[in-house]
Amino acid sequence: MPELPEVQTVVTTLRPKVVARTIMGVRHLRADIVSPTGFGLAASITGRAVRSIDRRAKRIIFTLDDGNRFYIHLGMTGRLTVEPDTAAVEKHTHLICDLSDGAVGGIQLRFRDPRRFGGIFWLGIESDDEAALGPEPLSVKPVQLAQRLARTTRAIKNALLDQRVIAGLGNIYVDESLFLARVHPLTRSDRLSGGQVRRLNKAIKQTLRRAIRHRGSTLRDYVDADGAGGAFQLMHRVYDRADEPCVTCGMKIKRIVLGGRSTCFCPKCQKKNHG
Ligand SMILES: [Zn+2]
Numbered sequence: 001m002p003e004l005p006e007v008q009t010v011v012t013t014l015r016p017k018v019v020a021r022t023i024m025g026v027r028h029l030r031a032d033i034v035s036p037t038g039f040g041l042a043a044s045i046t047g048r049a050v051r052s053i054d055r056r057a058k059r060i061i062f063t064l065d066d067g068n069r070f071y072i073h074l075g076m077t078g079r080l081t082v083e084p085d086t087a088a089v090e091k092h093t094h095l096i097c098d099l100s101d102g103a104v105g106g107i108q109l110r111f112r113d114p115r116r117f118g119g120i121f122w123l124g125i126e127s128d129d130e131a132a133l134g135p136e137p138l139s140v141k142p143v144q145l146a147q148r149l150a151r152t153t154r155a156i157k158n159a160l161l162d163q164r165v166i167a168g169l170g171n172i173y174v175d176e177s178l179f180l181a182r183v184h185p186l187t188r189s190d191r192l193s194g195g196q197v198r199r200l201n202k203a204i205k206q207t208l209r210r211a212i213r214h215r216g217s218t219l220r221d222y223v224d225a226d227g228a229g230g231a232f233q234l235m236h237r238v239y240d241r242a243d244e245p246c247v248t249c250g251m252k253i254k255r256i257v258l259g260g261r262s263t264c265f266c267p268k269c270q271k272k273n274h275g
Helices: 004-018 041-045 142-150 156-161 171-181 194-213
Strands: 023-029 050-056 059-064 069-073 079-084 093-099 107-112 119-124 254-258 261-265
Touching (some): 004 107, 004 194, 171 194
Antiparallel strands (some): 050 059, 093 107
16 A cells, blocks of 8 residues: 555656646546545646645645645555556546647546545645644654654554554554664553654654655555556565564564554564563
């Protein structure tokens, strides 16, 4: 599932191809992937230029030249790519926008999502839809993170997956960050020491920056706007490495199920807190 580094990579690769171009027409739209239900997306974006593309949490936010905004969420299997209009249209493609062509011929923005956990969400000009989102992990301050974690008794792994606590992390980067910070995933959030929160804050930022440099992790479906996969999956230290040796101490990586999600950690490097 695309998390912050993958979504950031999609945004970075979309920008040079899409910003300042005009959406000349919406060629294909599966209406039930648009929220709110029944919203006339095609009529609202046709003829508009894309002013900017930004990331907030795992959302890809498009701002149009009339100030209206919408975002695309990639869900589990979503792909947002820019392709020549001559490229074969793959199954499960839910949106195709013709973009004004420069010297290079017709190109299209395409959104494909076989499992349809993703979607297109209209924001308009006023709505910011921010209420459900916590701060960005790359810019959250240690004291801010400490305050948010102190408010919950949940296991730290579950708290970090909650987009209202901190927005943009998922299973891969939470497991990797907890390993780097040497924090056991079952530690109660409100019982983390000051030192542990500081280490965690640093570990989250380091892990995400490193993943962004390597263009994210491709496990199955994820590709950037150019259709290229990431390379960070080769650098995972605990995620999906159950029973393999810890890169630090050689101990077998353990896998548990927590809140319905697979969780991998090193029982030696990530000791449980006492008391
Ligand atoms: Zn270890």
